[in-house]
Amino acid sequence: MVDTVGIVGLGLIGGSLARRLTERGVRVIAWNHRSHPYAQAEADGIFCKSTLSELMDAEPDVVVLCNPLKAMPSILAALAPLMGDHPNTTLTDVGSVKGMVRDQVKAAALGKCYVGAHPMAGNELSGWQAADPHLYDGALWAITVDESTDYRRFLDVAAMITKDVGNRVIVVDDETHDKAAAMISHMPHVVSTALINELVANPDRNIAAALAAGCWRDMTRVSLTDPDRTRAMVEEDSLNVEVLLRRMAARLTDMADQLHAGADGEQDVMGFFAEGDPFRRYKAAVTRAGITAAQAGTATAQQAGTTAAGFPERELAVPEAGWQQTLLFSARRGEAITGFIHPRQAIVQLRPAM
Amino acid sequence: MVDTVGIVGLGLIGGSLARRLTERGVRVIAWNHRSHPYAQAEADGIFCKSTLSELMDAEPDVVVLCNPLKAMPSILAALAPLMGDHPNTTLTDVGSVKGMVRDQVKAAALGKCYVGAHPMAGNELSGWQAADPHLYDGALWAITVDESTDYRRFLDVAAMITKDVGNRVIVVDDETHDKAAAMISHMPHVVSTALINELVANPDRNIAAALAAGCWRDMTRVSLTDPDRTRAMVEEDSLNVEVLLRRMAARLTDMADQLHAGADGEQDVMGFFAEGDPFRRYKAAVTRAGITAAQAGTATAQQAGTTAAGFPERELAVPEAGWQQTLLFSARRGEAITGFIHPRQAIVQLRPAM
Known part of the structure; x- marks a missing residue:
């Protein structure tokens, strides 16, 4: 579903994402506010552009904003006129707070094409020099939606995360996140x-x-x-x-x-x-399940690009009306999406819950 | 100064201490409330006794109470009549609270021969099976004293820790600890x-x-x-x-x-x-000093039985009157005792301070 991904910002999170997607066969177009990482990024197979306009001209299916939160308003202001010419491109981001970003996206009149995201990945380092595709190994992402989120755009982002990055997803509203x-x-x-x-x-x-x-x-x-x-x-x-x-x-x-x-x-x-005993039992169950998963499927898990292939999975039907609610309830049960059989049938992994 | 050490309780802390002292050439006599560790302890060169009376008959210079705190009153009650026949034996313990233990020691009329101690060593495990002489590698002990503590008895415990265990010591009152x-x-x-x-x-x-x-x-x-x-x-x-x-x-x-x-x-x-910046600077200084120490003296440090031989040292005169105060102020400056040149001249290691 996703052939080309645009990455705005080649720091630790954006650079690692760009390198991981490229490694896994996705065409990645990138822009950074300074061009110092470009030589190495191009050598890694990432197509670097000198302006956001050139990035959009490459027709990305999804643009992922990986810039610092404080740069968000100016980046959105620069993107807004360009997105109008590419109505099918979906906009997402990796910011650690979601309500504030959605407000800024709406203020830039980009709400219609937006789906929020937040990967639970990172470390004490920062910058392109620290970028590492393994940063995303076994990571979980939160996708944030509201009542007006377009399901097709949600699917683009969810497919990018599960299929192209090889990670798991939970779906929540901004406030819950x-x-x-x-x-x-x-x-x-x-x-x-x-x-x-x-x-x-x-x-x-x-x-x-x-x-x-x-x-x-x-x-x-x-x-x-x-x-x-x-x-x-x-x-x-x-x-x-x-x-x-x-x-x-x-x-x-x-x-x-x-x-x-x-x-x-x-x-x-x-x-x-x-x-706190419910949390102690939950941690013990996660540890036990993790050990079992590691014993059962190390080779398989590595092939699949996940670190926990041993957790049981099941299918989840996603209704047309109230899909946000269905997916939120699934997350509350401790489930996470690992892929889609077809657009209305997700695969969810069952993890221990409190 | 210390030839024979009596250990009461061969759990994680007591068992590790008994094994470390034995390895380093000290005669160790031990008693445990159950005899299940005795075969292995004897094989390690520890002399195990079936009663506290037999332990005291071996004439230990220092007896270290390594039993659980909840057993302290009954152990002290059993020891009290025996200690009367061995007035030179010094009593110490490894409890994690010191004021309560001193109260219990005084209630058993053993205050005169007592010096408190608390080694900063341990892990999530427990019992003799987990006992490991390396548990004490690089450890710091607090020795707790009050105005009535006999300096000769303090020296016995401090010499055991610095010379026989190979650790560092700070001296504090119970309340400060x-x-x-x-x-x-x-x-x-x-x-x-x-x-x-x-x-x-x-x-x-x-x-x-x-x-x-x-x-x-x-x-x-x-x-x-x-x-x-x-x-x-x-x-x-x-x-x-x-x-x-x-x-x-x-x-x-x-x-x-x-x-x-x-x-x-x-x-x-x-x-x-x-x-919190003073703590952040302190941590950075400790890390820098530790790296320097490790680079400068790995081989020397291991020979000396410490992990931080690279920190600077100086001598500290210990007065007859108010020695408790002198040593407490030294601890407050971030210093720790690593040995004695003679009974009134300590060697202190200088570490970063806040």
């Missing part, structure tokens, strides 16, 4: 930073740091990444992060109250430590 | 558990878990360890944990307020992310 990202990344980054702030304020910080071992190292690792990048990420999802920070503060205060109560709070202290 | 442990381990364990509790309460927990990557994995790792063990650890240090939980709750609430204020809170949001 941004709340989930706040839960498992944005809010925890603030918590990690608060931990090191508390240590710095501690009069015995050097003694505490000397005694620190694995727990402290792991819980503060993300506080060491560029604090400006973290700040931007938190501010872009600030409403969701704010709510979760208040909930976390209430949980910590509640636990402090139980500890203060001593023997009277014993039951509640035990309850606090038991409350 | 327990507050520091709450800061870098006990409180963060509660925070990690609160994170998974929050996820479990999230209606889109499966979507959030599917999107989770390295940040979430690292910040919730310690929540997966046996929650009953974590609960016991938190309750044993509950006063310190309570205070830190309230401070963390205030920090998270404050950040939520700044995010709520939007552009008005921008300066404070930036301040929040800058506040």
Whole structure:
């Protein structure tokens, strides 16, 4: 379904995607705000263009915006007049917040051709020099849709991810995505930073740091990444992060109250430590399933370009009306799309769920 | 100074210590509440005894209590009458909270012969089967003292750790130790558990878990360890944990307020992310120094039984009056004792400090 993909931005995420798609036989056209990666990218088989207009003239089926979020409004403004001449091209992006990007896309009058996306891939590095097609090994992508999303355009993006990149997909609305990202990344980054702030304020910080071992190292690792990048990420999802920070503060205060109560709070202290058991069981099940999958299908999994071919799969019918809802419910059950038998019949992988 | 060491409890910590001391030429006498590790321990050169009385009859210079904390009162009660016949034997332990253990030691009328200790070593495993002398490679120990601690007994324990185990030592009071442990381990364990509790309460927990990557994995790792063990650890240090939980709750609430204020809170949001910079610089300095040390002295470091022989060292005079204070201030500067030239002249290693 997708012959040609346009990549805007050849940083870590865009460069890795361009290299992976090229390796897997897709024609990739790329534009970067500076041309320094072009010589090496061309050597890798990527067709580099000096303007967005030339990129669009190559008639990409899908254009993936891999530029930094802060460049999004200007890139969209430059693309808007060009997209009008290529009404069949689908626009997507890889931004880590989805509500804000959709608002910007709509403001540029590009809402009709847009489907959001967010690959769960990355590392501490950045830039073309760090680009690596293996960055996407076994990755899951969120595709974000709303009630007006065109199903054909969704299929283009989903097919690119499952067939051409060889990854898995879940389909969610922007709000669900941004709340989930706040839960498992944005809010925890603030918590990690608060931990090191508390240590710095501690009069015995050097003694505490000397005694620190694995727990402290792991819980503060993300506080060491560029604090400006973290700040931007938190501010872009600030409403969701704010709510979760208040909930976390209430949980910590509640636990402090139980500890203060001593023997009277014993039951509640035990309850606090038991409350997370569904997550502990989920992690144990994922680990078990992963081990089984690795034992069962290492060679097969590598051939298929995934790392978890051992998880069971089933078919899922996608209705014409309310397809967004059907796919969201599937994601809530812990399923992920691995491909399509035909446009209205998806294959979903079943993973452990809480 | 130390010829014979008695080890009470051959679990992960005690078994590893017994094996390390034996390997390094110290005579080790051991007792365990069950005799199942004895055959293998004897084969390793450890002299196993069937009663605590027989262990004491072997005239150990230092007895190290490596039993679980919950067994401490009964072990101390059994040891008390035996210690009276061996007034020169020094009693120490490896418990992860120090104030509570000292109270129990005093209740058993053993305060005079006691010096507290806590090795920063361990892993997710437990029991003799997991015992490994390399568990102590490069480890730092806290020795805990109070105003009544006998300096000769402190020296016995410090010499055992630096010369016989080949580790580094910092000297602190119980309160400083327990507050520091709450800061870098006990409180963060509660925070990690609160994170998974929050996820479990999230209606889109499966979507959030599917999107989770390295940040979430690292910040919730310690929540997966046996929650009953974590609960016991938190309750044993509950006063310190309570205070830190309230401070963390205030920090998270404050950040939520700044995010709520939007552009008005921008300066404070930036301040929040800058506040931890001293820790970020400290970590970078430790990493740089560690790399230099590894490059400079790999062979030497291994011969010396330490992993960081490249850090600079200096001598520290230990006065007769107020030695506890002198050593505490040294620890606060980021120094650690690596040995003694004579009883009143220590060698301290200088590490980066905040």
